[in-house]
Amino acid sequence: MIGTLRSAAAIALILIASLPMALWQIIALKSNGRLDDGRIPRLWHRMAVRLLGIRIHVRGAPSKKRPLLIASNHISWSDIMVLGSLDEVHFIAKAEVATWPIFGTLARLQRSVFVERQARRKSGEQATEIARRMSDGDPMVLFAEGTTGDGNTLLPFKSTLFGAAQMALSEGGSETVSIQPVAIAYTRLQGLPMERRHRPHAAWIGDLDLMPHLLRLLREGAMDVEVHFGEPITFTPGDDRKKLAREVERQVRDMFAAVLRNPA
Numbered sequence: 001m002i003g004t005l006r007s008a009a010a011i012a013l014i015l016i017a018s019l020p021m022a023l024w025q026i027i028a029l030k031s032n033g034r035l036d037d038g039r040i041p042r043l044w045h046r047m048a049v050r051l052l053g054i055r056i057h058v059r060g061a062p063s064k065k066r067p068l069l070i071a072s073n074h075i076s077w078s079d080i081m082v083l084g085s086l087d088e089v090h091f092i093a094k095a096e097v098a099t100w101p102i103f104g105t106l107a108r109l110q111r112s113v114f115v116e117r118q119a120r121r122k123s124g125e126q127a128t129e130i131a132r133r134m135s136d137g138d139p140m141v142l143f144a145e146g147t148t149g150d151g152n153t154l155l156p157f158k159s160t161l162f163g164a165a166q167m168a169l170s171e172g173g174s175e176t177v178s179i180q181p182v183a184i185a186y187t188r189l190q191g192l193p194m195e196r197r198h199r200p201h202a203a204w205i206g207d208l209d210l211m212p213h214l215l216r217l218l219r220e221g222a223m224d225v226e227v228h229f230g231e232p233i234t235f236t237p238g239d240d241r242k243k244l245a246r247e248v249e250r251q252v253r254d255m256f257a258a259v260l261r262n263p264a
Helices: 002-029 039-052 078-086 095-099 103-109 120-135 160-170 210-220 241-261
Strands: 054-059 068-072 090-094 113-115 140-143 177-189 223-229 233-235
Touching: 002 039, 002 103, 039 054, 039 078, 039 103, 054 078, 068 078, 068 120, 068 160, 068 241, 078 090, 078 177, 078 223, 090 095, 095 103, 095 113, 113 120, 120 140, 120 160, 140 160, 160 177, 160 233, 160 241, 177 241, 223 241, 233 241
Parallel strands: 054 223, 068 140, 068 177, 090 113, 090 140
Antiparallel strands: 177 223, 177 233
8 A cells, every 4th residue: 555655656746847847858959059958857867766766876987078878788667767867868769769658758858869770771870860969979878788688687789889989980070989888787675685586676678568567666666776887998990899899798797797796
Protein backbone atom coordinates (compact mmCIF):
# COMPACT_ATOMS: atom_id res chain seq x y z
CA MET A 1 0.00 0.00 0.00
CA ILE A 2 2.78 2.43 0.98
CA GLY A 3 4.67 1.60 -2.20
CA THR A 4 1.58 2.28 -4.31
CA LEU A 5 1.00 5.64 -2.63
CA ARG A 6 4.65 6.57 -3.11
CA SER A 7 4.43 5.64 -6.79
CA ALA A 8 1.29 7.73 -7.32
CA ALA A 9 2.79 10.72 -5.50
CA ALA A 10 6.05 10.55 -7.45
CA ILE A 11 4.29 10.31 -10.83
CA ALA A 12 1.95 13.18 -9.91
CA LEU A 13 4.86 15.41 -8.87
CA ILE A 14 6.81 14.62 -12.04
CA LEU A 15 3.81 15.43 -14.23
CA ILE A 16 2.99 18.65 -12.37
CA ALA A 17 6.59 19.88 -12.56
CA SER A 18 7.08 18.77 -16.16
CA LEU A 19 4.49 21.08 -17.71
CA PRO A 20 6.04 24.46 -16.77
CA MET A 21 9.54 23.10 -17.37
CA ALA A 22 8.50 21.88 -20.84
CA LEU A 23 6.99 25.27 -21.66
CA TRP A 24 10.17 27.04 -20.59
CA GLN A 25 12.25 24.61 -22.66
CA ILE A 26 10.11 25.31 -25.74
CA ILE A 27 10.71 29.02 -25.25
CA ALA A 28 14.45 28.40 -24.84
CA LEU A 29 14.60 26.35 -28.04
CA LYS A 30 12.81 29.10 -29.97
CA SER A 31 15.11 31.81 -28.62
CA ASN A 32 17.87 31.05 -31.17
CA GLY A 33 20.50 30.63 -28.48
CA ARG A 34 19.56 33.65 -26.37
CA LEU A 35 18.38 31.34 -23.56
CA ASP A 36 20.22 28.27 -22.22
CA ASP A 37 18.37 25.21 -23.57
CA GLY A 38 20.41 22.68 -21.59
CA ARG A 39 19.77 23.78 -18.02
CA ILE A 40 16.08 22.86 -17.83
CA PRO A 41 16.53 19.23 -18.99
CA ARG A 42 19.28 18.77 -16.40
CA LEU A 43 17.03 20.15 -13.65
CA TRP A 44 14.23 17.83 -14.81
CA HIS A 45 16.51 14.78 -14.69
CA ARG A 46 17.72 15.73 -11.21
CA MET A 47 14.14 15.99 -10.01
CA ALA A 48 13.20 12.68 -11.63
CA VAL A 49 16.03 10.61 -10.15
CA ARG A 50 15.28 12.04 -6.71
CA LEU A 51 11.59 11.18 -6.95
CA LEU A 52 12.42 7.73 -8.32
CA GLY A 53 14.62 7.09 -5.30
CA ILE A 54 17.82 6.66 -7.33
CA ARG A 55 21.04 7.56 -5.52
CA ILE A 56 23.96 8.34 -7.82
CA HIS A 57 27.62 7.76 -6.97
CA VAL A 58 30.07 9.34 -9.42
CA ARG A 59 33.73 8.67 -10.05
CA GLY A 60 35.48 11.03 -12.44
CA ALA A 61 33.62 13.75 -14.31
CA PRO A 62 32.24 14.55 -17.75
CA SER A 63 34.96 15.95 -19.97
CA LYS A 64 34.91 19.65 -20.85
CA LYS A 65 36.69 19.00 -24.14
CA ARG A 66 34.81 19.60 -27.37
CA PRO A 67 33.81 18.03 -29.70
CA LEU A 68 32.85 15.24 -27.29
CA LEU A 69 31.21 11.85 -27.76
CA ILE A 70 30.33 10.03 -24.51
CA ALA A 71 30.19 6.27 -25.08
CA SER A 72 28.38 4.32 -22.37
CA ASN A 73 26.93 0.91 -21.68
CA HIS A 74 23.15 0.75 -21.37
CA ILE A 75 21.00 -1.06 -18.80
CA SER A 76 17.70 0.80 -18.48
CA TRP A 77 15.67 3.84 -19.49
CA SER A 78 16.77 5.31 -16.15
CA ASP A 79 20.34 5.62 -17.52
CA ILE A 80 19.14 8.67 -19.44
CA MET A 81 17.91 10.38 -16.28
CA VAL A 82 21.08 9.43 -14.41
CA LEU A 83 23.46 10.83 -17.04
CA GLY A 84 21.17 13.75 -17.81
CA SER A 85 21.26 14.81 -14.14
CA LEU A 86 25.07 15.01 -14.16
CA ASP A 87 25.69 17.32 -17.10
CA GLU A 88 23.99 19.17 -19.94
CA VAL A 89 24.24 16.37 -22.47
CA HIS A 90 22.20 15.25 -25.47
CA PHE A 91 21.31 11.69 -26.35
CA ILE A 92 21.49 9.49 -29.42
CA ALA A 93 18.26 7.50 -29.16
CA LYS A 94 16.60 4.79 -31.19
CA ALA A 95 13.91 6.09 -33.52
CA GLU A 96 11.06 4.38 -31.62
CA VAL A 97 11.65 6.64 -28.61
CA ALA A 98 10.30 9.60 -30.58
CA THR A 99 6.88 7.90 -30.70
CA TRP A 100 6.63 7.13 -26.98
CA PRO A 101 4.00 9.06 -24.99
CA ILE A 102 5.56 11.73 -22.74
CA PHE A 103 9.09 10.28 -22.97
CA GLY A 104 9.21 10.94 -26.71
CA THR A 105 8.21 14.56 -26.16
CA LEU A 106 10.82 14.96 -23.43
CA ALA A 107 13.49 13.44 -25.69
CA ARG A 108 12.64 15.89 -28.47
CA LEU A 109 12.74 18.83 -26.06
CA GLN A 110 16.24 17.73 -25.04
CA ARG A 111 17.24 17.78 -28.72
CA SER A 112 17.98 14.09 -28.91
CA VAL A 113 19.12 12.67 -32.25
CA PHE A 114 16.94 9.72 -33.28
CA VAL A 115 18.57 6.94 -35.29
CA GLU A 116 17.27 3.86 -37.06
CA ARG A 117 19.92 1.35 -36.15
CA GLN A 118 18.66 -1.28 -38.58
CA ALA A 119 18.56 1.10 -41.54
CA ARG A 120 22.11 0.78 -42.83
CA ARG A 121 21.37 3.06 -45.78
CA LYS A 122 20.67 5.88 -43.35
CA SER A 123 23.71 5.32 -41.13
CA GLY A 124 25.81 7.88 -43.00
CA GLU A 125 23.08 10.52 -42.81
CA GLN A 126 22.53 9.83 -39.11
CA ALA A 127 26.26 9.99 -38.35
CA THR A 128 26.43 13.31 -40.21
CA GLU A 129 23.73 14.80 -37.96
CA ILE A 130 25.54 13.61 -34.84
CA ALA A 131 28.84 14.99 -36.20
CA ARG A 132 27.21 18.37 -36.84
CA ARG A 133 25.88 18.55 -33.30
CA MET A 134 29.26 17.59 -31.86
CA SER A 135 30.97 20.23 -33.99
CA ASP A 136 28.49 22.79 -32.67
CA GLY A 137 29.68 21.98 -29.14
CA ASP A 138 26.92 19.63 -28.00
CA PRO A 139 28.25 16.67 -25.94
CA MET A 140 26.47 13.62 -27.38
CA VAL A 141 25.80 10.40 -25.45
CA LEU A 142 26.00 7.15 -27.41
CA PHE A 143 24.78 3.90 -25.85
CA ALA A 144 27.25 1.91 -27.85
CA GLU A 145 25.79 -1.58 -27.32
CA GLY A 146 22.78 -0.57 -29.39
CA THR A 147 20.38 -2.08 -26.84
CA THR A 148 20.09 -2.68 -23.09
CA GLY A 149 21.99 -5.32 -21.14
CA ASP A 150 20.93 -7.29 -18.06
CA GLY A 151 23.05 -5.35 -15.54
CA ASN A 152 25.55 -8.20 -15.17
CA THR A 153 27.37 -8.19 -18.50
CA LEU A 154 28.22 -5.88 -21.38
CA LEU A 155 27.26 -6.54 -24.97
CA PRO A 156 29.74 -5.86 -27.81
CA PHE A 157 29.96 -2.21 -28.82
CA LYS A 158 28.77 -1.37 -32.33
CA SER A 159 31.23 0.75 -34.28
CA THR A 160 28.86 2.30 -36.86
CA LEU A 161 27.96 5.50 -35.02
CA PHE A 162 31.56 6.03 -33.93
CA GLY A 163 31.83 7.15 -37.55
CA ALA A 164 30.29 10.42 -36.33
CA ALA A 165 33.65 11.19 -34.73
CA GLN A 166 35.34 10.83 -38.12
CA MET A 167 32.78 13.12 -39.74
CA ALA A 168 33.21 15.73 -37.00
CA LEU A 169 36.87 15.81 -38.00
CA SER A 170 36.34 15.96 -41.74
CA GLU A 171 33.25 18.17 -41.91
CA GLY A 172 33.41 20.17 -38.70
CA GLY A 173 36.97 21.33 -39.13
CA SER A 174 38.08 19.97 -35.75
CA GLU A 175 41.63 18.67 -35.41
CA THR A 176 40.64 16.11 -32.77
CA VAL A 177 37.51 14.65 -31.20
CA SER A 178 37.32 13.39 -27.61
CA ILE A 179 35.65 10.06 -26.90
CA GLN A 180 34.90 9.51 -23.21
CA PRO A 181 34.19 5.96 -21.96
CA VAL A 182 31.51 5.74 -19.26
CA ALA A 183 30.37 2.75 -17.21
CA ILE A 184 26.97 2.57 -15.51
CA ALA A 185 26.23 -0.10 -12.90
CA TYR A 186 23.25 -0.53 -10.55
CA THR A 187 24.67 -1.81 -7.26
CA ARG A 188 22.21 -1.62 -4.36
CA LEU A 189 18.50 -1.99 -3.72
CA GLN A 190 17.14 -0.45 -0.52
CA GLY A 191 20.72 -0.21 0.73
CA LEU A 192 21.52 -3.90 0.26
CA PRO A 193 24.09 -5.04 -2.33
CA MET A 194 22.59 -6.42 -5.52
CA GLU A 195 23.90 -9.86 -6.36
CA ARG A 196 23.94 -11.32 -9.85
CA ARG A 197 20.35 -12.57 -9.68
CA HIS A 198 19.09 -9.19 -8.40
CA ARG A 199 20.80 -6.83 -10.87
CA PRO A 200 18.30 -7.52 -13.69
CA HIS A 201 15.75 -5.84 -11.38
CA ALA A 202 17.07 -2.52 -12.69
CA ALA A 203 17.38 -3.65 -16.30
CA TRP A 204 14.81 -2.81 -18.93
CA ILE A 205 15.42 -5.40 -21.62
CA GLY A 206 14.05 -5.86 -25.11
CA ASP A 207 10.30 -5.42 -25.57
CA LEU A 208 9.29 -5.09 -21.92
CA ASP A 209 6.53 -2.56 -21.37
CA LEU A 210 7.88 0.66 -19.91
CA MET A 211 5.12 1.57 -17.44
CA PRO A 212 5.06 -1.71 -15.46
CA HIS A 213 8.83 -1.49 -15.07
CA LEU A 214 8.63 2.15 -13.99
CA LEU A 215 5.89 1.39 -11.45
CA ARG A 216 7.84 -1.54 -10.02
CA LEU A 217 10.91 0.63 -9.46
CA LEU A 218 8.78 3.31 -7.83
CA ARG A 219 7.12 0.81 -5.49
CA GLU A 220 10.40 -0.76 -4.38
CA GLY A 221 12.41 2.48 -4.44
CA ALA A 222 15.87 3.32 -3.09
CA MET A 223 18.23 2.08 -5.79
CA ASP A 224 21.93 2.98 -6.02
CA VAL A 225 23.78 3.44 -9.30
CA GLU A 226 27.46 4.10 -9.94
CA VAL A 227 28.68 6.14 -12.90
CA HIS A 228 32.38 5.98 -13.72
CA PHE A 229 33.82 8.46 -16.22
CA GLY A 230 37.03 7.32 -17.88
CA GLU A 231 39.75 9.51 -19.34
CA PRO A 232 38.82 10.85 -22.79
CA ILE A 233 40.45 9.18 -25.78
CA THR A 234 41.72 11.56 -28.46
CA PHE A 235 40.52 10.61 -31.93
CA THR A 236 42.45 12.08 -34.84
CA PRO A 237 42.25 11.97 -38.65
CA GLY A 238 43.33 8.59 -39.94
CA ASP A 239 42.36 6.67 -36.78
CA ASP A 240 40.25 3.56 -37.28
CA ARG A 241 36.73 3.78 -35.82
CA LYS A 242 36.53 0.00 -35.32
CA LYS A 243 39.73 0.00 -33.29
CA LEU A 244 38.38 2.99 -31.40
CA ALA A 245 35.13 1.15 -30.62
CA ARG A 246 37.07 -1.87 -29.34
CA GLU A 247 39.29 0.27 -27.10
CA VAL A 248 36.32 2.19 -25.68
CA GLU A 249 34.52 -1.11 -25.05
CA ARG A 250 37.57 -2.50 -23.26
CA GLN A 251 37.77 0.49 -20.94
CA VAL A 252 34.03 0.49 -20.19
CA ARG A 253 34.15 -3.26 -19.57
CA ASP A 254 37.06 -2.86 -17.13
CA MET A 255 35.32 -0.05 -15.19
CA PHE A 256 32.03 -1.96 -15.15
CA ALA A 257 33.68 -5.12 -13.80
CA ALA A 258 35.53 -3.12 -11.15
CA VAL A 259 32.27 -1.59 -9.90
CA LEU A 260 30.55 -4.96 -9.63
CA ARG A 261 33.52 -6.40 -7.72
CA ASN A 262 33.71 -3.51 -5.28
CA PRO A 263 30.62 -1.25 -5.26
CA ALA A 264 30.68 1.99 -3.30
